[in-house]
Amino acid sequence: xxxxxxxxNGDQIVTPDHPIIPFIQGDGIGPEIWQAAQTVFxxxxxxxxxxxxxxxxxxLLAGEVAYKQTGEWLPKETLTKxxxxxxxxxxxxxxxxxxxxxxxxxxxxQKLDLYACFRPxxxxxxxxxxxxxxERVNIDVFRENTxxxxxxxxxxxxxDEAEQIKKLLENxxxxxxxxxxxxxxxxxxxxxxxxxxxxxxxxxxxxxSHDRHTLTLVHKGNIMKKTEGSFKxxxxxxxxxxxxxxxxxxxxxxxxxxxxxxxxxxxxxxDARATGKLIVNDVITDNFFQQALLHPENFEVVATMNLNGxxxxxxxxxxxxxxxxxxxxxxxxxxxxxxxxxxHGTAPQFAGQNKMNPxxxxxxxxxxxxxxxxxxxxxxIKAAISEAIKTQHVTEDFATMESAEILSTxxxxxxxxxxxx
Numbered sequence: 261x262x263x264x265x266x267x268x269n270g271d272q273i274v275t276p277d278h279p280i281i282p283f284i285q286g287d288g289i290g291p292e293i294w295q296a297a298q299t300v301f302x303x304x305x306x307x308x309x310x311x312x313x314x315x316x317x318x319x320l321l322a323g324e325v326a327y328k329q330t331g332e333w334l335p336k337e338t339l340t341k342x343x344x345x346x347x348x349x350x351x352x353x354x355x356x357x358x359x360x361x362x363x364x365x366x367x368x369x370q371k372l373d374l375y376a377c378f379r380p381x382x383x384x385x386x387x388x389x390x391x392x393x394x395e396r397v398n399i400d401v402f403r404e405n406t407x408x409x410x411x412x413x414x415x416x417x418x419x420d421e422a423e424q425i426k427k428l429l430e431n432x433x434x435x436x437x438x439x440x441x442x443x444x445x446x447x448x449x450x451x452x453x454x455x456x457x458x459x460x461x462x463x464x465x466x467x468x469s470h471d472r473h474t475l476t477l478v479h480k481g482n483i484m485k486k487t488e489g490s491f492k493x494x495x496x497x498x499x500x501x502x503x504x505x506x507x508x509x510x511x512x513x514x515x516x517x518x519x520x521x522x523x524x525x526x527x528x529x530x531d532a533r534a535t536g537k538l539i540v541n542d543v544i545t546d547n548f549f550q551q552a553l554l555h556p557e558n559f560e561v562v563a564t565m566n567l568n569g570x571x572x573x574x575x576x577x578x579x580x581x582x583x584x585x586x587x588x589x590x591x592x593x594x595x596x597x598x599x600x601x602x603x604h605g606t607a608p609q610f611a612g613q614n615k616m617n618p619x620x621x622x623x624x625x626x627x628x629x630x631x632x633x634x635x636x637x638x639x640x641i642k643a644a645i646s647e648a649i650k651t652q653h654v655t656e657d658f659a660t661m662e663s664a665e666i667l668s669t670x671x672x673x674x675x676x677x678x679x680x681x
Contacts, residue, residue: 283320293602375458376403417445648679
């Protein structure tokens with residue numbers, strides 16, 4: 261069997277029949293959930309393609325395991341291989357504790373410029389939920405992944421860096437806005453036109469190609485007018501300039517209302533919906549959290565900045581069963597680089613107990629197969645997961661009925677693989 265690399269040609273991912281896909285098992289419960297996931301992945305590929313296609317899994321090191329073996333939390337070889345093979349998948353990683361150490365996940369996103377964190381949030385019948393109607397949640401979140409406060413530009417109290425920032429603020433007449441300047445630490449929040457445009461474009465492309473009807477820009481522009489307010493403004497401008505008559509924005513609605521009245525604006529909006537245009541609107545972040553609980557059916561695709569997206573994706577996941585079921589991907593749609601990942605932590609207190617839920621990484625794998633063009637594999641994985649949860653063949657955390665059959669991590673993987681076969 262000749263194995264080959266996944267490549268990108270223009271904006272198209274080209275996947276050979278026997279691709280090499282790197283994986284990082286992760287720390288804590290990572291090895292257990294990975295083994296369960298790989299069992300499912302291999303069964304799904306075999307079922308979909310009857311042996312004509314097969315993945316060659318390439319193990320890589322990162323996190324605590326890597327540190328113990330190599331003295332590095334993120335070995336250079338791992339970065340090189342992820343860059344070389346374009347698409348990879350990983351379990352949860354320990355964030356090293358100590359001054360000067362950054363999150364490995366953030367480092368991977370920065371080094372490979374994985375600017376789009378894509379988190380589809382949907383409900384599987386039978387999953388536990390704290391809300392009355394979790395089935396109304398079907399929201400695709402696009403979170404900008406490289407800017408905002410995650411840029412890591414921090415200055416501690418009393419440092420030269422903090423003093424320089426204070427001096428800059430003083431020179432610009434803004435130091436009086438800092439309530440306690442002598443005991444303040446500072447962080448800088450960069451939001452750029454380029455960074456904003458490419459995440460909004462990714463969200464629009466996804467919406468147009470997946471028959472989604474609404475894109476919502478989530479921001480706190482009423483307070484942070486020059487950063488988050490600009491994100492909203494740039495998002496509207498990009499939608500109108502780049503996608504023309506394929507979209508209708510609430511910015512255009514406001515212009516029509518101002519010049520021709522509300523009835524004309526409502527007619528234009530109704531016409532846009534009737535002709536299948538993507539409606540681009542916006543909402544203030546705190547209002548989004550409220551509306552996502554009260555009327556989640558009003559949101560389909562969301563584009564937002566890094567910190568907002570961090571909060572939003574986990575909050576939405578809680579509505580459909582928690583981050584144990586939430587898949588995620590970090591993608592650069594321009595270079596093709598992508599890392600799919602379990603979105604939860606390492607849970608070291610449960611390591612070796614073989615009882616944690618592997619659904620997050622399994623569904624992330626389904627996203628990966630969809631991304632590389634193996635949609636048949638993604639479909640059978642999602643169908644099997646749905647059936648397992650619906651019939652309550654689940655790990656302990658997802659048991660919502662007395663009749664549920666409680667499975668271990670490995671048993672759940674084997675059961676899902678059996679459904680696929």
